[in-house]
Amino acid sequence: MTDLAQWLSAQTDDTDLGEAILSMAAAGAEIAAVLREAPIAGQTGLAGSDNVQGEAQKALDVISNDIVLNHLKANAAISILVSEELDEAVNLSSQGRLIVATDPLDGSSNLDVNVTVGTIFSVLANAGGPLQKGRAQLAAGYVAYGPATSLVVRIEGPTSIFTLSNEGEWVQTVADAKVPAASGEFAINTARERFWDAATTGYVRENIAGEAGPAGKRYNMRWVGSMVADVHRILMRGGVFLYPLDSETASKGGRLRLLYEANPMAWLVEGAGGRSTTGTQDILEVEPTDIHQRVPVILGSANEVKRVEDWYGRG
Numbered sequence: 001m002t003d004l005a006q007w008l009s010a011q012t013d014d015t016d017l018g019e020a021i022l023s024m025a026a027a028g029a030e031i032a033a034v035l036r037e038a039p040i041a042g043q044t045g046l047a048g049s050d051n052v053q054g055e056a057q058k059a060l061d062v063i064s065n066d067i068v069l070n071h072l073k074a075n076a077a078i079s080i081l082v083s084e085e086l087d088e089a090v091n092l093s094s095q096g097r098l099i100v101a102t103d104p105l106d107g108s109s110n111l112d113v114n115v116t117v118g119t120i121f122s123v124l125a126n127a128g129g130p131l132q133k134g135r136a137q138l139a140a141g142y143v144a145y146g147p148a149t150s151l152v153v154r155i156e157g158p159t160s161i162f163t164l165s166n167e168g169e170w171v172q173t174v175a176d177a178k179v180p181a182a183s184g185e186f187a188i189n190t191a192r193e194r195f196w197d198a199a200t201t202g203y204v205r206e207n208i209a210g211e212a213g214p215a216g217k218r219y220n221m222r223w224v225g226s227m228v229a230d231v232h233r234i235l236m237r238g239g240v241f242l243y244p245l246d247s248e249t250a251s252k253g254g255r256l257r258l259l260y261e262a263n264p265m266a267w268l269v270e271g272a273g274g275r276s277t278t279g280t281q282d283i284l285e286v287e288p289t290d291i292h293q294r295v296p297v298i299l300g301s302a303n304e305v306k307r308v309e310d311w312y313g314r315g
């Protein structure tokens with residue numbers, strides 16, 4: 001049985017990086033405990049404030065952000081925290097070598113229906129500042145709060161999955177996650193079809209045409225509407241996740257955030273042999289210009305991502 005600390009010491013000599021991941025794992029374990037009892041404590045509702053994206057904050061968004069902030073404050077290796085819930089980047093230890101960018105509680109519109117949500121994080125070197133390409137990430141991960149609490153993490157090598165035991169230990173349950181290149185499952189919010197571009201419409205229509213269509217096989221559709229849950233399914237059994245640029249999100253650059261949603265997920269999927277794109281560019285190559293920047297996201301099984309790219313290539 002391998003635990004998280006053992007895995008980290010085998011993956012990297014950088015003890016600061018290992019400590020950063022352990023801090024996020026500890027924050028995740030604390031958030032999991034809060035979420036388990038949140039309906040009893042009456043915490044699934046709104047906090048009464050908006051975040052910088054103009055989205056209503058849930059009480060648990062704010063609580064989760066505070067938990068992450070407290071864990072990172074206690075870690076001298078962390079210089080800066082970028083959070084979806086905070087307008088500005090927060091300066092922490094002046095000696096710190098690492099930046100953490102996080103969505104402390106992703107998928108929070110699912111909280112009141114007890115569906116999987118998660119904490120997503122990305123670790124960068126302080127020297128480059130927060131606005132670095134995803135390719136420069138030192139590590140990334142997420143904690144999924146589902147029937148089991150899972151930590152999915154990658155430094156440079158494999159994407160590995162740990163499960164939180166009742167004793168509070170992170171036990172490795174998948175050493176090397178693999179996203180199969182071929183898949184017959186796609187995930188997109190089809191209620192947005194009227195906003196889609198020609199590439200998204202073309203790809204989805206081919207899938208729906210099934211065996212008789214140009215793809216020549218049957219597809220199934222799955223959409224939890226909680227990115228961590230949708231990406232976790234893809235990491236476990238393949239598929240493709242799409243939140244493309246559409247006519248409604250175009251002026252904002254997309255729906256999902258680059259630094260703390262798209263980049264860490266792209267890093268994890270790539271470590272498992274999958275791929276990611278905005279439609280026209282590898283997500284990990286996008287140059288950020290703002291800490292809360294949005295980006296179109298298509299990621300998962302390599303053959304499906306390639307089909308979407310081919311559709312975008314048709315102009």
Ligand code: FDP
Binds near residue numbers: 189225
């Ligand atoms: P949420 O607003 O609930 O935090 O991060 C944004 C996100 O959820 C993703 O987790 C999810 O994939 C997406 O929004 C769902 O968007 P739609 O409501 O447009 O389907």
